[in-house]
Amino acid sequence: MTTIAPLDDSTVRSSIGVKPLTCTIGAELVDVDLALAAHDDALFAELRALLLEYKVLFVRDQDISRADHVALAQRFGPLEDHPVVGSDPDHPGLVRIYKDLDSPAEHYENAYHCDATWRKNPPMGSILRCVEGPAVGGDTIWVNMVEAYRRLPEQVKQRIQTLRARHSIEASFGAALTIDKRHELAQRFPDAEHPVVRTHPETGEQILFVNSFTTHLVNYHTAENVRFGADYAPGAAELLHYLMRQATIPEYQVRWRWTKNSFAIWDNRSTQHYAVQDYWPAVRKMERAGIVGDATF
Numbered sequence: 001m002t003t004i005a006p007l008d009d010s011t012v013r014s015s016i017g018v019k020p021l022t023c024t025i026g027a028e029l030v031d032v033d034l035a036l037a038a039h040d041d042a043l044f045a046e047l048r049a050l051l052l053e054y055k056v057l058f059v060r061d062q063d064i065s066r067a068d069h070v071a072l073a074q075r076f077g078p079l080e081d082h083p084v085v086g087s088d089p090d091h092p093g094l095v096r097i098y099k100d101l102d103s104p105a106e107h108y109e110n111a112y113h114c115d116a117t118w119r120k121n122p123p124m125g126s127i128l129r130c131v132e133g134p135a136v137g138g139d140t141i142w143v144n145m146v147e148a149y150r151r152l153p154e155q156v157k158q159r160i161q162t163l164r165a166r167h168s169i170e171a172s173f174g175a176a177l178t179i180d181k182r183h184e185l186a187q188r189f190p191d192a193e194h195p196v197v198r199t200h201p202e203t204g205e206q207i208l209f210v211n212s213f214t215t216h217l218v219n220y221h222t223a224e225n226v227r228f229g230a231d232y233a234p235g236a237a238e239l240l241h242y243l244m245r246q247a248t249i250p251e252y253q254v255r256w257r258w259t260k261n262s263f264a265i266w267d268n269r270s271t272q273h274y275a276v277q278d279y280w281p282a283v284r285k286m287e288r289a290g291i292v293g294d295a296t297f
Contacts, residue, residue, distance in 0.1 A: 016046055020054065025144035025271070026254030027054040034263060035064040038072035047265075048076070051125070052203055056142045056254065056266040056273075062129075063261045066091050066287070073127045073289035080123065080292050082116075083189065084173045088287065097286040099277075109275035111212040112143065112247035115268050115290060118169035118213050120192050123268045124293035130258040134282030141255045141274040142266060148246040149197060149208035160243065163196040163220060167213045193218060194296040196243065200269055201294060207270050209296065210243050247272045258284075269293065 017030035027050065037043045051057055070091050073079055079093025088094040097109075115123050128140075149157070168174075170186040177185065196217070198209035220226075220236040246252070256264060266273065268291075 015043065016050065018050065018054075021058070021256075022254045024147045024252055024254075025054065025142060026056050026058065026256070028058045028060070032059060033064075034059060034062045034072055035068040038068050038075060044072075044075050051265060051267055055144055055146075055271050056264060058256055058262065058264050060259055060262045062263050066094060069127065069129060069287065070094055070289055073291055076291045077124055078292045080116075080290050082290070083169070083185065093289055095288045095290060097288060099284040099286075101281055110277045112141075112244070112272045112274045113212045114145075114209070114272045116169075116213075117167040117194060117209075117211060118172070118189055118192050119293075121293045121295050122192075122194075124291045125266055125268045126264075126288050126290045128264045128266075128286055128288045130260055130262050130285075131287055132283055132285040133258045133260065134279040134284060137276065137279035137282065138284045139255050139257050139276045140264065141253050141276065142264075143247045143249075143272045143274075144252045144270070145208045145247065145272055146200070146205045146270050147252045148249065149206050151252075152208070152246070156242075157197075159239075160196045164193055164218050165196050165210055165214045165240065166216055166218050167192045167194060167211075168215045169213070171215050172213055191215070198269070198296050201297075203270075205270065208243060208246055210240060211247065211272050212244070214240065214244065216240065247274075 016032045019028045019030065020026070021028060029047075029050070032043070032047070037047050047057070066088060070079065070093065073093070081087050081093055082095050085095050085097060088096055115126060168191045169189045170182055170191070174182040174185045194209055196208070196210055198207045199205070200207060217236045217240055220239075221232050226232045226235070256262075
């Protein structure tokens with residue numbers, strides 16, 4: 001198993017303490033003030049470099065304002081609203097993920113997913129804060145999908161290198177809506193098509209880029225892949241399911257136990273995550289600033 005590579009020698013760290021949490025993904029930061037990082041160029045540059053290295057960063061005991069939460073996220077880029085989950089009325093782009101006994105059942109998160117890949121330009125990343133959480137339970141798991149791709153068998157890598165897949169909000173968030181509302185949602189957000197193997201725009205790493213929003217492969221039915229109908233249906237679906245299951249492998253994961261005013265900052269391009277829903281009837285309230293991303297390639 002590989003370990004996380006250090007930053008380039010030209011990068012100088014001066015202030016942030018770093019505690020790697022696994023051999024492949026995740027680090028807890030100490031001696032850092034996220035409110036200060038939102039306004040200090042050097043500190044933010046250090047934070048961004050660490051994010052590219054570890055893919056998800058965790059910080060505890062950050063009793064900062066919503067304005068500073070938003071300001072930090074905006075250092076990475078513009079924020080985006082969610083068409084189904086509501087935002088804080090005073091801070092557009094700060095999505096409130098509040099779970100209690102009155103929460104709609106269809107707003108589940110306990111599936112391995114990369115946020116909003118149903119967008120043509122999926123989010124670059126997110127900054128998530130725990131406002132209120134259960135005493136036990138409600139953890140979140142993140143997965144290094146660069147490592148998931150790297151450790152695929154070579155014959156699988158060759159097979160999927162040029163494949164593309166469809167991602168849908170209609171088939172996920174839209175499924176519980178009425179037909180008219182579901183169709184309206186699909187018109188606003190038509191299914192997006194992304195490569196099965198994505199290249200990270202900053203690091204050049206290759207990423208296995210399928211998740212629970214992925215519905216099917218779109219360019220699989222060719223003479224090279226299909227001899228008989230069974231090679232396509234269910235053959236293509238079986239390949240997709242095999243690829244999606246890579247996110248469940250513990251060697252690629254880190255699991256974070258939330259406490260009040262703890263934060264997670266993750267690179268949505270190279271990770272997936274899974275919110276464990278084991279805490280009912282306790283309440284879990286989270287606030288997330290999602291950052292607009294770029295096109296996949």
